[in-house]
Amino acid sequence: MSFSPLIRQMIDALRGLPGVGPKTAQRMALHLLERDRAAAAHLSSALDKAIAGVGYCRRCRTLSETELCAICTDPRRDPSLLCILQSPADVWAVEQAGGFNGRYFVLKGHLSPIDGMGPDEIGIPALLDCLDGSEVMEVILATNPTVEGEATAHYIASMLRPRGIKVSRIAHGVPLGGELEYIDGGTLAHALAGRTQIL
Amino acid sequence: MSFSPLIRQMIDALRGLPGVGPKTAQRMALHLLERDRAAAAHLSSALDKAIAGVGYCRRCRTLSETELCAICTDPRRDPSLLCILQSPADVWAVEQAGGFNGRYFVLKGHLSPIDGMGPDEIGIPALLDCLDGSEVMEVILATNPTVEGEATAHYIASMLRPRGIKVSRIAHGVPLGGELEYIDGGTLAHALAGRTQIL
Ligand SMILES: [Zn+2]
Ligand SMILES: [Zn+2]
Numbered sequence: 001m002s003f004s005p006l007i008r009q010m011i012d013a014l015r016g017l018p019g020v021g022p023k024t025a026q027r028m029a030l031h032l033l034e035r036d037r038a039a040a041a042h043l044s045s046a047l048d049k050a051i052a053g054v055g056y057c058r059r060c061r062t063l064s065e066t067e068l069c070a071i072c073t074d075p076r077r078d079p080s081l082l083c084i085l086q087s088p089a090d091v092w093a094v095e096q097a098g099g100f101n102g103r104y105f106v107l108k109g110h111l112s113p114i115d116g117m118g119p120d121e122i123g124i125p126a127l128l129d130c131l132d133g134s135e136v137m138e139v140i141l142a143t144n145p146t147v148e149g150e151a152t153a154h155y156i157a158s159m160l161r162p163r164g165i166k167v168s169r170i171a172h173g174v175p176l177g178g179e180l181e182y183i184d185g186g187t188l189a190h191a192l193a194g195r196t197q198i199l
Numbered sequence: 200m201s202f203s204p205l206i207r208q209m210i211d212a213l214r215g216l217p218g219v220g221p222k223t224a225q226r227m228a229l230h231l232l233e234r235d236r237a238a239a240a241h242l243s244s245a246l247d248k249a250i251a252g253v254g255y256c257r258r259c260r261t262l263s264e265t266e267l268c269a270i271c272t273d274p275r276r277d278p279s280l281l282c283i284l285q286s287p288a289d290v291w292a293v294e295q296a297g298g299f300n301g302r303y304f305v306l307k308g309h310l311s312p313i314d315g316m317g318p319d320e321i322g323i324p325a326l327l328d329c330l331d332g333s334e335v336m337e338v339i340l341a342t343n344p345t346v347e348g349e350a351t352a353h354y355i356a357s358m359l360r361p362r363g364i365k366v367s368r369i370a371h372g373v374p375l376g377g378e379l380e381y382i383d384g385g386t387l388a389h390a391l392a393g394r395t396q397i398l
Pocket of ligand 2: 263
């Protein structure tokens with residue numbers, strides 16, 4: 001059948017959400033139009049505000065709507081401990097796991113020369129700037145336990161070697177090949193606590 | 200952890216979508232903010248346009264952005280055959296099943312006295328108005344094969360008895376207790392073809 005243009009466009013736009021196929025998008029569109037137009041208006045407004053207002057923290061590079069994020073400006077966080085991650089999703093996952101009280105630095109993914117993602121592209125110069133003159137005594141490398149994540153961790157470790165900073169890698173309690181974002185909080189907290197020093 | 204306000208509001212708003220729990224909403228928010236802000240802007244705009252532009256067809260009461268919907272104004276549809284359904288989702292389901300070439304009338308759900316949904320509330324007077332002076336020769340009652348859907352079908356049949364219109368009920372090929380919206384097209388097409396006349 002052919003939907004009317006506005007309904008068709010709404011269904012297509014809902015398919016832009018990850019994990020939403022055509023049948024689910026239809027069901028969502030119908031639910032919003034028939035039963036909950038207020039939810040649709042609320043979603044539209046929240047999306048607009050987030051797009052306009054959410055950028056990146058100048059220091060740690062996680063998603064933030066202020067120049068410095070709430071974690072970077074929290075005086076209760078230990079400024080001597082820096083956890084390096086591949087994405088803002090990983091910050092959320094570690095925060096939700098609990099038990100970590102340092103700060104973060106978020107890379108733009110992992111090294112992947114074949115995709116043109118070298119040290120500059122993933123933010124290594126910004127990381128080194130962030131460490132210059134900082135109080136950081138220990139860096140925890142919490143990139144994903146994948147081949148690329150390991151390679152990225154090793155590269156960063158090699159860059160930090162001359163600086164005499166303590167460098168550790170999260171324990172391999174996280175399953176190999178897995179992605180941090182999808183790992184349960186307990187495993188993640190355990191992996192952080194059981195980190196091994198590599199420099 | 201506490202998300203920043205705009206991200207928290209975005210996640211909450213995404214949970215207004217049916218079937219979206221907290222983890223899925225987080226994943227959607229992150230995907231949109233990190234990888235696809237264009238999709239977020241597109242969704243916001245499509246939602247606004249649909250909310251403002253989509254109403255109900257004056258004749259058949261399905262969702263429509265024009266006063267009369269595309270089906271009601273299609274000269275190739277048989278005006279002598281009217282299929283009565285409980286919701287616009289059911290129109291979509293029957294249209295996607297294919298094989299039906301008549302027109303529709305969409306009730307506001309089914310009779311449910313306990314919820315204050317009597318004949319007036321579900322649109323029986325509008326149905327009778329729609330039949331007055333129309334070319335309809337046969338009405339197919341395609342309410343859900345649930346207790347309430349059956350009761351609604353029987354009530355409508357009793358109202359149509361004095362009019363001498365042929366009235367049929369979709370065949371019980373659709374599983375009892377099921378909802379039309381979720382039934383596969385083949386079963387639905389079969390149930391329509393195998394309808395039994397009840398008046
Ligand atoms: Zn920050
Ligand atoms: Zn219509």
